[in-house]
Amino acid sequence: MAAPLNADQRAAARGQRIYAMLLSIAAGLIAVIPAFGSNYTKTFVMQGLMSCALAASWNLISGFTGYVSFGHAAFFGIGSYAAGIAIVHGGMPAPLAIAIAGATAAAAGLTFGYPALRLRGPYFAVGMLGVAEAIRVAVTVAEPVTGGGKGLVLPPEDVLDAAYYAMLAVVATTVLVTYRVATLPVGLRLLAIREDEVAAELNGIQVTRLKLGAFSVSAVFAGLAGGIYAWQISYIDPSTVFAGSLTVRAIAMTMLGGQGTVFGPVVGSILLSGISEALWTRFPFVHTALSGVLIVAIVLFLPGGITQFLQNRGWIPRSRRL
């Protein structure tokens, strides 16, 4: 249809171009930072990428199916330890160790997802919190392998640049998978589970299989991020890699950006990383409180997140198109 665009459509087209441009600029900047940035900048952006990987992977299960998990850090921690153990005890090269991290997280996703996804709403959320805590305790107790509470020391290597690009690759892959999911009927099926699980099931959607699939794929990306983190930081301990704050950050970023959308977690993690860094340097004593106020404000005034706010005005394209 080549009908001339009306004013609204022209505004929408302009908005969409600006959005695409901003995202491309952000991607371009992030891609060249290792070449020009200081170590501080690199570490900061790498942290942001890690948060983004966690947010985007959390979005795959929780944003789409509505199964809000408070235990997403479990898969990050499992990935960290799987890679750490593979490197320390197995003497494996990092790429293999990181692949093992992803595979272990997938296996854990299937194992814990099968019983946990029978729970709904708050029961699932808290159940996953329990799973993460139980794994943290198990890792702490398994001292001979994991180093227990003292943590696990990996051979130190200067791999910041390599790890940076590896993390970027995980983020890019997660976003690509999300894009694929969102633009195929499977994305609609996942959303149908979020909207009304009983009506989804009664209309022939195989909800158990889909939920478990999304949950495991989500776990893989969190596990890969954990593996890369362990490799780069070369020291991991249970209270850091299973920290509930990792999950909370991922949730906050996704909600800020827009859950169940493709770029929502990316937009959210860029903004929240930037904001919390700015607040932290200017208001070192109250920055967490300010971040908290900001999150509350977002939930109150932008319940669907920034992406949905812009989508509803037609300024950016919808995540799904038929």
Next chain:
Amino acid sequence: MSADRPRPAKSAAGSTPAGAILEVAGLTRRFGGVIAVNDVSFGIVAGTVTGLIGPNGSGKSTLFRLISAEMPANSGEIRLRGQSITRRSASEVNRLGLGRTFQLSRLYPAMTAAENLVAVTRGEAKHAIERAAAALDFVGLAPVADEFAANLSYGQQKLLEFARVLVNDPEVILLDEPFAGVNPTMEERMVSHIHALRDRGKTFLITDHEIRLIMALCSRLIVLDHGELLADGDPTAVRADARVIDAYFGT
């Protein structure tokens, strides 16, 4: 297979004609001390429209939930094309060719009308989109295909839910109060859709309190009261049945 002759109103035991596409045998469901569906048996012939009526709380919705496997029965059996579906999951039952709507529409509100259908349509993406468009067209909702389900009028939501059931081409369709709260124009449309589909061999089981429409649509009526089958047979005969008048129609 349009052998759908009037049969006399029978008592208690529902009739199970030979070659029934959907059969229910001795179906019982209890909620604590309440027996919502009590030893109900009947069979439905393909290509017919059967009405399931009864006062509020008589067990109609529970019966629908049992047949569609939304909840398990305590005892009894359900057969589709002679094959037991009693222990199948709800999605399996749907995939075997039995679809249903809900008393209060259960659409996916944050999805568009078209997306509501594509989400449940089986097969390849391209194929699913075409089928969804055809189903929307059939119920006259093509103009609002890209509207969010939440923004549709109540009647349009009912039609959309109807289209969502049709999109996978089930053989047996259960409609739970399709006319409740629907305006006369929409009612008329729904009736003509049901007739058109029946003529193509689809089988309907419909509950509703719009007795005028039920009488016009159905070639057979099954009456439930207190979870038990009270009458089963030709609508005119059932309507004249003293026990049915007493339990449901009043004076």
